[in-house]
Structures are given as C-alpha cells and as structure tokens.
Amino acid sequence: MYKLGVRLFDHSYPIYIEKGLFDEIGSYIKDVAKTKKISIVTDSNVDRLYGEKLVDILQKEGFNIKKIVVEPGEKSKSFATFERVLNEMLDFSMTRSDLIIAFGGGVVGDLTGFVASSLLRGVDFVQIPTTLLSQVDSSVGGKVAINTNYGKNLVGAFYQPVGVYIDPNLLKTLDQRYLADGMAEVIKYGCIKDKNLFYDLLSYSEKEFDKNIEKIIYTCCNIKRIVVEKDEKDTGDRMLLNFGHTIGHAIEKYFNYESFTHGEAVALGMYMITKTAETLGDTSMGTSEVIKEILRKYSLPVLIDLKDRDKVLNAIGLDKKNIGKSLNIILLKEVGQSYIKKIQLEEIEKYIEFN
Ligand SMILES: NC(=O)c1ccc[n+]([C@@H]2O[C@H](COP(=O)([O-])OP(=O)(O)OC[C@H]3O[C@@H](n4cnc5c(N)ncnc54)[C@H](O)[C@@H]3O)[C@@H](O)[C@H]2O)c1
Incomplete structure (x- = not known):
C-alpha cells in the first residue's frame, strides 16, 4: 500500500494506491462519508465492468446509492451532460453533506468534479480513477471542467476531491x-x-x-x-x-x-x-x-x-x-x-x- 497526502492552503486529502484496493472500497468510503447518501457517476464501459460490484459493496455498508451513467468519451464533458447529472442528483435530493463518487477515467473525473463543485455550491467528492491517465494525472490536483464550442476545458473550477482511491488492477481491462x-x-x-x-x-x-x-x-x-x-x-x-x-x-x-x-x-x-x-x-x-x-x-x-x-x-x-x-x-x-x-x-x- 502506498499513501500520499496532498496538502493545500485550505484543504488536504489522501491518495491511496494498492492492487486490490477496489475490493475494500467500502471501508475507505465509510471513512469519508458524512451521511448514508451517495451519488456515483460513471460511464457505460466502466459501469458494465465494475458498476454492479461498486454498488453492491456500498449497499452492503448501508449506503443509499444513486448511480448515474454517462456515455463514454469526450462528448460527455458537455453542458448537456453536466445539466443532466446535476438534475439527477437534485432529483435524488442530495444535500451538501452527502458524497459524490467519480468512478471512471479523466472524462468522468473532470465532469463529476465540476458537478460536485457546482451542486449546492459544493458537495464533497472522491475519485476512483480507472484509466492509467486518470490514476497518474487527472484525479490529482483539482482541475475539473467541461468543454465548450470555443475549446476544451474552458468552463470549470479548481475543486479538490476529499480522497483519491487507486487500484491498478482495474487497468487490466483497459484497451x-x-x-x-x-x-x-x-x-x-x-x-x-x-x-x-x-x-x-x-x-x-x-x-x-x-x-x-x-x-x-x-x-x-x-x-x-x-x-x-x-x-x-x-x-x-x-x-x-x-x-x-x-x-x-x-x-x-x-x-x-x-x-x-x-x-x-x-x-x-x-x-x-x-x-x-x-x-x-x-x-x-x-x-x-x-x-x-x-x-x-x-x-x-x-x-x-x-x-x-x-x-x-x-x-x-x-x-x-x-x-x-x-x-x-x-x-x-x-x-x-x-x-x-x-x-x-x-x-x-x-x-x-x-x-
Ligand atoms: N483534470 C486534469 O488535471 C486532467 C489532466 C489530464 C487529462 N484530463 C482530461 O482527461 C480526459 C481523458 O481521460 P482518459 O484518458 O482517462 O479518458 P476516458 O475517461 O475517456 O477513458 C478512456 C476510455 O476507457 C474506458 N475505460 C475507463 N476505465 C476503464 C477500465 N478500467 N477498463 C476498461 N475501459 C475503461 C472509458 O469508458 C473510455 O472509453 C480528457 O477529457 C482530458 O481533458 C484532465
């Protein structure tokens, strides 16, 4: 197990890296969740491979889960998807004390982080990155964004996660x-x-x-x-x-x-x-x-x-x-x-x- 602490001016968070960590994700999430309500955002590829397992693990820990699945790929970093995801979370009556999980590659991480920064002026979120790029780069550092017709990543925020949980075993299914x-x-x-x-x-x-x-x-x-x-x-x-x-x-x-x-x-x-x-x-x-x-x-x-x-x-x-x-x-x-x-x-x- 490798552990890092990111220490910023007004916010610090841990990064855990371990093969097989995903099997234990329930106990990690229990440590950071303030309530029993969680929204998970993922894309349909990651959902097909690992979605059910994540929901199962968290439900066994007693969490009330809403899973929101977006299309894979850059097109999901859009105003339209941003709005849909926010609406689904509002429909689920998320409060500021609840938790959001970004479960996927950089696309899901960037989109979900921006949703988390905007929903009710900021809800805690964690990253469970599933691509190599997101495990070594996009899940750390707090840059979250969507794309516009004027260019990529032009609307977004600096919004840090409360934890990053990295399981390299998830990369086995990556193209x-x-x-x-x-x-x-x-x-x-x-x-x-x-x-x-x-x-x-x-x-x-x-x-x-x-x-x-x-x-x-x-x-x-x-x-x-x-x-x-x-x-x-x-x-x-x-x-x-x-x-x-x-x-x-x-x-x-x-x-x-x-x-x-x-x-x-x-x-x-x-x-x-x-x-x-x-x-x-x-x-x-x-x-x-x-x-x-x-x-x-x-x-x-x-x-x-x-x-x-x-x-x-x-x-x-x-x-x-x-x-x-x-x-x-x-x-x-x-x-x-x-x-x-x-x-x-x-x-x-x-x-x-x-x-
Ligand atoms: N925020 C930052 O600091 C930062 C830094 C670098 C890149 N980015 C952003 O990251 C995005 C690219 O991220 P990416 O390369 O992870 O792409 P991605 O999120 O589109 O994922 C790539 C593909 O892999 C699939 N996938 C994800 N995990 C999988 C797994 N474990 N097994 C099988 N398939 C899996 C996805 O469904 C998708 O089809 C870009 O939008 C880029 O702007 C952000």
Missing part, C-alpha cells in the same frame, strides 16, 4: 491504446522531474513493469502532488506538467482530433520540442534519442508529417493579431530536469519540424 495514452504522461513525469523513473521505465521488462505498477503510479502522483502544492492555481511551476503539450495540442487540432489520441500527440510533442531544442542549444545533446527510445518501447509515435506550416501555427494560436505576444514553453535541460522558457509566440516555429 491497449488507452494504456499507451497514460504512458505518455508517465514518461512525461520522468522527463520533467525524475531521471530514475525514466531510466527504470526504459529498462523494465513487461513483467517488471507490472510488478512495479504501484510504485510507478505513486511516483507520478507524488510529482504531481509536489507541483500542485507549490502552485495549485497554475500560475508558475504547474506549467512544467505541460511538457510536450503545446505542440501536442497543435498536432491534435491539426488532425481534427481524429488521427492521434492526446497521449500520442503529447509523445510527438515531447520528442519534437526536445530534438529542436538540442539544435538550438537549449537541451543537452542525446536527450531526444533516449526519449525516442522510451516512447517507441511503450508503443507511442515519434514520427509525424506536418506539411501545412500555416495550419500548424494557426493551431498554436499564431496569427497576425498575436504576433509579439509571449508564450511559455517547457524544455528539458536533460532527462529529469525541466524549465520554463518564455519566448515570443512567433519563435515557436523554430521548435517545430515541418516536412
């Missing part, structure tokens, strides 16, 4: 592509803050990886904890977590969110920016080669064909009206050491490889 997606973020933590994590990941056999999964998740959550404790509202150090993301987001947008998953785009972004940064003297030589090696090992892409220069730059927000504005990019000195570099928006062109 390979989503596992790789989460691995991009795991590798990112190694790149920005932890050389040992990086080289351990590079050396692990498949069996060793599985054996060490709790420690890997713990290491990632701990890095996120440290960064978030220093900069909860994302005005400084928390930006380091965006390594690979500026170019990654542009790649996702360039291909209309159809060709690459978020993790794949981040992988491409991490490799590309490090390779170009080496030639510009910002990063020590050889760093991009080991990043390429580790990304390949974990089935993530490194090669991309970006032909339309204007379209790429546009996706980064570089159009005439933004010339002269500044942009913070995240670079590595070397593996395990990252820094923020302020550049003029138009300089980003130097960090992108076009074909």
Whole structure:
C-alpha cells in the first residue's frame, strides 16, 4: 500500500494506491462519508465492468446509492451532460453533506468534479480513477471542467476531491491504446522531474513493469502532488506538467482530433520540442534519442508529417493579431530536469519540424 497526502492552503486529502484496493472500497468510503447518501457517476464501459460490484459493496455498508451513467468519451464533458447529472442528483435530493463518487477515467473525473463543485455550491467528492491517465494525472490536483464550442476545458473550477482511491488492477481491462495514452504522461513525469523513473521505465521488462505498477503510479502522483502544492492555481511551476503539450495540442487540432489520441500527440510533442531544442542549444545533446527510445518501447509515435506550416501555427494560436505576444514553453535541460522558457509566440516555429 502506498499513501500520499496532498496538502493545500485550505484543504488536504489522501491518495491511496494498492492492487486490490477496489475490493475494500467500502471501508475507505465509510471513512469519508458524512451521511448514508451517495451519488456515483460513471460511464457505460466502466459501469458494465465494475458498476454492479461498486454498488453492491456500498449497499452492503448501508449506503443509499444513486448511480448515474454517462456515455463514454469526450462528448460527455458537455453542458448537456453536466445539466443532466446535476438534475439527477437534485432529483435524488442530495444535500451538501452527502458524497459524490467519480468512478471512471479523466472524462468522468473532470465532469463529476465540476458537478460536485457546482451542486449546492459544493458537495464533497472522491475519485476512483480507472484509466492509467486518470490514476497518474487527472484525479490529482483539482482541475475539473467541461468543454465548450470555443475549446476544451474552458468552463470549470479548481475543486479538490476529499480522497483519491487507486487500484491498478482495474487497468487490466483497459484497451491497449488507452494504456499507451497514460504512458505518455508517465514518461512525461520522468522527463520533467525524475531521471530514475525514466531510466527504470526504459529498462523494465513487461513483467517488471507490472510488478512495479504501484510504485510507478505513486511516483507520478507524488510529482504531481509536489507541483500542485507549490502552485495549485497554475500560475508558475504547474506549467512544467505541460511538457510536450503545446505542440501536442497543435498536432491534435491539426488532425481534427481524429488521427492521434492526446497521449500520442503529447509523445510527438515531447520528442519534437526536445530534438529542436538540442539544435538550438537549449537541451543537452542525446536527450531526444533516449526519449525516442522510451516512447517507441511503450508503443507511442515519434514520427509525424506536418506539411501545412500555416495550419500548424494557426493551431498554436499564431496569427497576425498575436504576433509579439509571449508564450511559455517547457524544455528539458536533460532527462529529469525541466524549465520554463518564455519566448515570443512567433519563435515557436523554430521548435517545430515541418516536412
Ligand atoms: N483534470 C486534469 O488535471 C486532467 C489532466 C489530464 C487529462 N484530463 C482530461 O482527461 C480526459 C481523458 O481521460 P482518459 O484518458 O482517462 O479518458 P476516458 O475517461 O475517456 O477513458 C478512456 C476510455 O476507457 C474506458 N475505460 C475507463 N476505465 C476503464 C477500465 N478500467 N477498463 C476498461 N475501459 C475503461 C472509458 O469508458 C473510455 O472509453 C480528457 O477529457 C482530458 O481533458 C484532465
């Protein structure tokens, strides 16, 4: 069992990581629930696999449960789903003392956290993350949001959970592509803050990886904890977590969110920016080669064909009206050491490889 405590200015909460923890979830929830009423939000995939078991366990502990199931995927981070989930909770007569459980990946976590922050001006919620990405990243740190027609995550809040309960065994049913997606973020933590994590990941056999999964998740959550404790509202150090993301987001947008998953785009972004940064003297030589090696090992892409220069730059927000504005990019000195570099928006062109 690995345990962490996130200590913020006015709020602290534990993160538990253990294989098989889900079987004991009843006793964890009993510790944080102030009443016997709980709303669970999950998506239909997670519900099919684990929904009945969660409800059973909690009912055996005497809880009165309302389970709300949303469609899987990004489309559920919408105003329409947000409203439906809130209405179902109001219909269940939730009070401010009751508890909400986010049971799923990052989509369910972000949506449910935002619901929890809004319902009756704030109801306690816990995260039971079920994807690798949500176990190492989105369930920790309190950023909750939905998407709008103007872009992703534009309406939301900083709203921390009262507990995060991570069972790596739940990942056994996760699709390979989503596992790789989460691995991009795991590798990112190694790149920005932890050389040992990086080289351990590079050396692990498949069996060793599985054996060490709790420690890997713990290491990632701990890095996120440290960064978030220093900069909860994302005005400084928390930006380091965006390594690979500026170019990654542009790649996702360039291909209309159809060709690459978020993790794949981040992988491409991490490799590309490090390779170009080496030639510009910002990063020590050889760093991009080991990043390429580790990304390949974990089935993530490194090669991309970006032909339309204007379209790429546009996706980064570089159009005439933004010339002269500044942009913070995240670079590595070397593996395990990252820094923020302020550049003029138009300089980003130097960090992108076009074909
Ligand atoms: N709040 C944050 O700090 C933060 C950080 C990073 C990403 N995010 C957000 O996270 C979201 C992506 O999260 P995600 O990658 O977890 O995607 P997701 O929630 O869409 O889950 C991916 C897929 O896996 C399925 N699934 C979930 N758990 C499963 C399991 N145990 N077994 C089998 N299938 C399972 C889901 O039904 C879904 O189809 C994005 O919306 C992104 O904006 C938020």
